[in-house]
Amino acid sequence: MLLPTALRARVAGAPGAAEPLPVERNPEARAAPFRFVPRLVRFPREHEFFEDGDVQRHLYLQDVLTQVAEAPEKSRVPEFTCQVAGCCQVFAALEDYQHHYHMMHGNACSLCSRAFPSEHLLDTHILEWHDSLFQILAERQDMYQCLVEGCPEKFKTTQDRKDHMVRLHLYPADFRFDKPKTNRGPATPETVADLSTRTLADDGDAMEVCCEPTSLTPARVGERRTYNHRIPSTICFGQGALRGFKSTKKRNKHH
Amino acid sequence: MWSRRQSHLRRVACGVEELRCRRREQEAALRKARREQQLVSKRLLRESPEEAAGEGAAAVLGEAEIQQFLRLAQRGTDEKEREKALVSLRRGLQHLETQQTFIWMEGSMRILVGLLTCNRALLQLEAARCLHELSHSEQSAVAEACLPATSYLLIYLSGHSSDFIELCLYTLGNLIVESEAVRRHLLPQGIVPALASCIQSPHVAVLEAVGYTLSQLLQAKEAPEKIIPHILDSTLLQHMLQLMQPGPKLNPGVAVEFAWSLHYIICSQVNNALLITHGALSTLVLLLLDLAEVVQRTEDVGLELLACPVIRCLSNLLAEVATEDVGGQMELRDERIVAALFILLEFFLQKQPSLLPEGLWLLNNLTANSPTLCTSLLSLDLIEPLLQLLSLSNVVTVLDCIYVSLQVLTVLCNVAEKGPAYCQQLWPGPLLPCLLNTVALSDTDVVGQSLELLQLLFLYQPEAAQAFLQLSGLQALERHQEEVQLQDRVHAVQQTALHC
Numbered sequence: 001m002l003l004p005t006a007l008r009a010r011v012a013g014a015p016g017a018a019e020p021l022p023v024e025r026n027p028e029a030r031a032a033p034f035r036f037v038p039r040l041v042r043f044p045r046e047h048e049f050f051e052d053g054d055v056q057r058h059l060y061l062q063d064v065l066t067q068v069a070e071a072p073e074k075s076r077v078p079e080f081t082c083q084v085a086g087c088c089q090v091f092a093a094l095e096d097y098q099h100h101y102h103m104m105h106g107n108a109c110s111l112c113s114r115a116f117p118s119e120h121l122l123d124t125h126i127l128e129w130h131d132s133l134f135q136i137l138a139e140r141q142d143m144y145q146c147l148v149e150g151c152p153e154k155f156k157t158t159q160d161r162k163d164h165m166v167r168l169h170l171y172p173a174d175f176r177f178d179k180p181k182t183n184r185g186p187a188t189p190e191t192v193a194d195l196s197t198r199t200l201a202d203d204g205d206a207m208e209v210c211c212e213p214t215s216l217t218p219a220r221v222g223e224r225r226t227y228n229h230r231i232p233s234t235i236c237f238g239q240g241a242l243r244g245f246k247s248t249k250k251r252n253k254h255h
Numbered sequence: 256m257w258s259r260r261q262s263h264l265r266r267v268a269c270g271v272e273e274l275r276c277r278r279r280e281q282e283a284a285l286r287k288a289r290r291e292q293q294l295v296s297k298r299l300l301r302e303s304p305e306e307a308a309g310e311g312a313a314a315v316l317g318e319a320e321i322q323q324f325l326r327l328a329q330r331g332t333d334e335k336e337r338e339k340a341l342v343s344l345r346r347g348l349q350h351l352e353t354q355q356t357f358i359w360m361e362g363s364m365r366i367l368v369g370l371l372t373c374n375r376a377l378l379q380l381e382a383a384r385c386l387h388e389l390s391h392s393e394q395s396a397v398a399e400a401c402l403p404a405t406s407y408l409l410i411y412l413s414g415h416s417s418d419f420i421e422l423c424l425y426t427l428g429n430l431i432v433e434s435e436a437v438r439r440h441l442l443p444q445g446i447v448p449a450l451a452s453c454i455q456s457p458h459v460a461v462l463e464a465v466g467y468t469l470s471q472l473l474q475a476k477e478a479p480e481k482i483i484p485h486i487l488d489s490t491l492l493q494h495m496l497q498l499m500q501p502g503p504k505l506n507p508g509v510a511v512e513f514a515w516s517l518h519y520i521i522c523s524q525v526n527n528a529l530l531i532t533h534g535a536l537s538t539l540v541l542l543l544l545d546l547a548e549v550v551q552r553t554e555d556v557g558l559e560l561l562a563c564p565v566i567r568c569l570s571n572l573l574a575e576v577a578t579e580d581v582g583g584q585m586e587l588r589d590e591r592i593v594a595a596l597f598i599l600l601e602f603f604l605q606k607q608p609s610l611l612p613e614g615l616w617l618l619n620n621l622t623a624n625s626p627t628l629c630t631s632l633l634s635l636d637l638i639e640p641l642l643q644l645l646s647l648s649n650v651v652t653v654l655d656c657i658y659v660s661l662q663v664l665t666v667l668c669n670v671a672e673k674g675p676a677y678c679q680q681l682w683p684g685p686l687l688p689c690l691l692n693t694v695a696l697s698d699t700d701v702v703g704q705s706l707e708l709l710q711l712l713f714l715y716q717p718e719a720a721q722a723f724l725q726l727s728g729l730q731a732l733e734r735h736q737e738e739v740q741l742q743d744r745v746h747a748v749q750q751t752a753l754h755c
Contacts, residue, residue, distance in 0.1 A: 001601040001643050004636045010594045011547045017590035018634040020626035024674035029714055033743035036707040038623035038669045041616060042574035043567075045479075045522045048290070049616075052609035053563040055285040057515060060560055062281065064467070065391070068425045089334075095418060096377055102416035103376040115374065118413035149413070150448040169443045171406050174365075176372045 086113065120149055121177065147178065316347035318356055325366045328382075334375065341370065341381035348388040351397075357389070358400035368404050376416075383408075383422050390429035398433035405430065405440055412449040417458040424453070424464035428471045438475055438482075446472070447485045454494040459506050462498065466512020469495075473519035483525045492530070496538045501545030507561055510542070514564035521568050527575045536576075539569045540592055547595030550602045559607045562599055566610075566617045573620040590631035592621060597637055600644070608651045611644070615662035622669040629670045633680040641666065642689045657698045664693065664704040671711040678715035686712075687722055694731050699740050706744040713751045720755035728752060 030037060043049045074093035082089045082097065084105050091097040107122040108115045111130050116122040124147065127134050137143050142154040144161045148169050155161040162178055165171040316324075324347075327340035347353040357363050370382035386408075389401050408423040427446070430437045453465045469491070472482055486492065495513045499505075517535070521527055546562050573587075596618055603610040621628050632638060644663050647656050667686070670677050693705045713720040732749055735741045 001597075001604055001640050003597055003601055003640055007594050007597060007635060007637075008551055010635065011544055011591050011598060013591070015589045015591060017588055017627050017631050020630045021633070021676040021680070022674070023626050024676065025672070026674070026714055029672060029711055033747055034707055034710050036668050036672065036704075036711070038672060040574040040620050040623050042524075042571050043522065043616075044524065045519070049612070050522075050567070051286065051289050053567070053613060054289055055282055056560065056563070056607070056609075058285050059278075059281060060511075060557070061467075065425070065429075099380055099416045099419055100376040102414060103379060103419070104374070106415040117407075117410050120413055121410070148445040148448070149452065150445060169406075169445065170440045171444065172403050175406065176369070177407075177410065 117177070121147065313343065313346035313349070315350045316344070316353045316356065318360060321347070321353070321357055321360060321363065325363060328370055328378065329366055334377070337375075338377055338381055341378065341385060345381065345385045345388050348385055351393060354389055354392050354397045355394070358397055364400055364403055368407065371404060372407055380419060380422075383411075383419065383426065387422055387426045387429070390426045390433075392433075395433045398430050399436055401426075401430055402434075402437055402440060405437060406444050409441070409444055409446055409449045412453050417456065417461050420453065420456070421458075421460050421464045424461070424468045428464070428468035431468065431471045431475070435475070435477070438472070438477070441472075442482065442485065447489050447491065451489045451491050451494070454491060454498070459509060462506070462509045463512055466498075466509055466516060470512055470516045470519065473516055473523075478519065479523040479525055483520055483523055486520065487526055487529055492533055496533060496535060499538050499542055501541050505545070507558070511561045511564070514542075514561055514568065518564040518567045518571075521571045527572060531572065531575065535568070536572055536587070539565055539572070540587075540589070543569060543599070544591055544595045547598040550598060559603065559610060562602070563610055563613060566596075566599070566613050570613075570617040570620045573617075587621070587625065588627045590628065590635060593618075593628055593631045593637065594635055596621070597635075597640060601640075604647075608647070609655065611647075611651065612655065612658050612662060615644075615659060615666065618666050619662060619669065622666055626673055629673055629677060632666075632670060633677065638667075638670075638681065639685055642685055645689055645693060657701055660693060660696075660698075660701050661704055664701065664708055668704065668708050668711060671708055671715065675715040678712055678719070682712060682716055682719045682722070687719060687726060687728075691723075691726055691728060691731050694728075695734075699738065702735055702738075702741055703744065706741065706748050709748050710744070710751065713748070713755055717755040720752045723752050 074095050076093055077091075079090055079092050080097075082091070082100065082105075084101075087104065089100060089104075091100065103117070104115045106115075107117065107119055109122060109125060109130075111126070114125065116125060124145065128144065134143060138156075142156050144155045144158055145151075146153045146155070146161060146164060146169070148165065148171075151169070153164060155164060158178065162171075162175065165175065165178075166173050321344065324340040324344040328337045328344070331337040331340065348357065367382055367385060370378050371386065373379060373382075386401055386404055389397055392398055405427070408427055411423050412420055414420060427441070431441065450465055450469060453461060456462060456465075469486075472478070473486070475482060495517060498513050499510050499517070517530075521530065521535075542565050543562075546558060546565065550558055550562075576587075596614060600611065600614045600618075603614055622632065632641070641663055645660050647659060651659065667681070671681060690705050690709060693701055694709075696702060709723070713723070729749055729752065732745050735745050738745075
């Protein structure tokens with residue numbers, strides 16, 4: 001196809017268009033036997049018109065998913081220890097440490113050292129465990145908020161909340177992030193290390209979320225996290241913020 | 256991101272001809288699946304196990320071995336040993352037999368989920384990898400057995416470990432494709448808010464994974480009724496459009512996934528007016544312009560993967576815009592759209608001729624009700640390049656050739672029907688000789704459309720009829736005089752030509 005040379009420059013130029021030529025239709029144009037009328041055409045999802053493009057799309061996905069399924073190569077480094085107080089885990093690969101740090105210390109409660117899978121669950125935990133105002137209010141009104149983000153429902157007890165999550169949100173009946181608290185004393189920084197040496201029982205030790213504290217800890221009124229355990233999500237431990245877990249393969253390629 | 260396709264081909268140790276042959280087989284399988292409306296099946300997304308087995312492939316695991324690995328992972332004392340047990344399990348799970356044995360063993364999934372949610376980060380990761388392997392299974396029963404894990408995978412999407420989030424997303428994406436039961440659980444479990452939170456991640460790999468998962472969710476057959484309304488209610492739409500904005504931050508791999516997601520939303524015709532209010536048209540037009548520029552600059556393979564859904568989205572959305580509103584949409588009065596589209600048409604001709612019909616479909620929707628853009632076609636000298644598409648027989652299949660010709664003629668009719676001012680620009684020029692060629696063809700629809708165009712031309716530009724006669728046009732028409740669908744129009748055109 002031979003395109004006018006000015007065309008490429010036009011695309012890069014300013015928006016606009018030539019003044020439209022005057023439209024002047026003769027009714028004879030649409031008289032029988034002629035039937036042309038300009039028509040907007042739309043195609044629905046499954047139309048065969050889309051076949052070729054869809055096939056190409058799936059060929060592309062096949063390539064991508066094959067790569068995703070491969071486990072990444074790890075970048076080996078001399079062994080080092082996690083620097084967070086109380087954690088003595090040792091690592092020999094940066095990716096491992098990165099994952100460990102995010103999961104175990106990324107959303108950790110500074111008041112009791114428990115680790116949470118997300119900020120939302122951490123915030124909920126702090127509210128329900130360490131906020132005495134919450135305890136007071138909970139005696140009089142429904143305070144336990146559903147854990148599914150976006151659901152506004154609140155409940156009188158954690159059991160009620162759990163029933164709601166199982167019934168409405170189809171959560172598993174043995175949902176592990178909302179188990180009743182076993183009676184452990186106030187956590188000390190050593191707790192994290194203790195957990196690591198305990199073997200997993202039947203269900204193992206889940207990361208905890210929140211539940212009614214069976215004994216009221218002498219909580220400090222209105223105290224939130226005293227310091228921020230949260231790492232800005234862009235921190236990537238020296239490997240560039242845009243790394244994905246399979247990008248180790250990309251390291252030798254030029255982009 | 257584009258390097259992925261290359262490195263996949265590199266992995267396979269065989270010759271170029273064998274690669275092409277495999278590619279043809281893959282394509283044939285996909286085409287068949289699409290015709291049976293089975294294209295979303297995951298079987299087709301995974302390459303066959305024999306090919307997948309390379310270095311590090313393990314043997315099939317029996318029940319006893321699986322049990323041993325699970326026990327070691329769950330109760331071992333040395334952390335490294337526990338991880339290794341899970342790695343061994345994962346390798347074994349590459350085989351369908353191991354997967355089946357695993358899911359039928361009592362308590363195995365419960366233990367795996369326990370490890371997925373335990374307080375050792377690396378065990379969590381390895382457990383997630385095992386789940387990922389299961390999610391990739393050819394058999395839906397295996398994927399469905401992963402249902403107990405989904406709520407946890409969703410919760411982890413709100414974490415900070417980008418590698419882990421990516422893994423969870425691809426796992427969810429695979430499960431979504433395979434099982435309606437899983438999808439029925441994922442919606443109440445909160446997948447939409449979880450994706451809406453993930454889509455704000457700064458990590459490109461995570462964004463690409465979100466796009467993939469979303470596109471798979473939107474392809475479900477129940478999507479128009481059960482899924483798309485929730486998506487449209489959330490903040491996902493705004494974020495999607497933002498990630499498709501052209502500029503230095505645009506990542507093609509990410510944009511591809513969201514463009515396809517947008518396509519599935521739009522062609523389901525649930526609430527396209529909402530999309531227009533959110534500025535989808537504007538984003539799509541800007542992206543089209545950007546693509547036309549990039550296509551000229553780089554040798555990047557794969558830009559057609561992005562151009563295709565963008566064109567589809569734009570074209571289907573245009574069909575929603577009522578005639579009177581067209582004038583109100585400023586973006587649609589910009590002749591750069593037409594210029595960009597032609598650059599892309601030429602690109603398709605080189606790289607992917609099967610996409611020409613889609614490009615021309617957009618051109619039809621752009622010109623049908625728009626005097627502005629019809630004028631642009633004329634003022635930018637695009638009629639001649641358009642006519643070149645009428646003689647493509649050596650590049651595309653016969654069927655595509657006919658279809659493309661039909662579309663070209665339709666666009667020309669869009670221009671001609673707007674009156675004498677337009678027809679005067681169409682002729683004098685190469686149009687008539689081209690029309691004589693198309694009229695000489697045997698396809699009824701192509702000839703019919705040629706006749707429509709001739710009639711418009713003679714009506715608004717009578718001198719063209721003279722030229723037509725001089726080019727032996729009447730004789731060219733004679734061969735169709737007996738054709739039932741064409742007779743009346745042939746006769747009418749002949750009469751008009753003679754009496755102009």
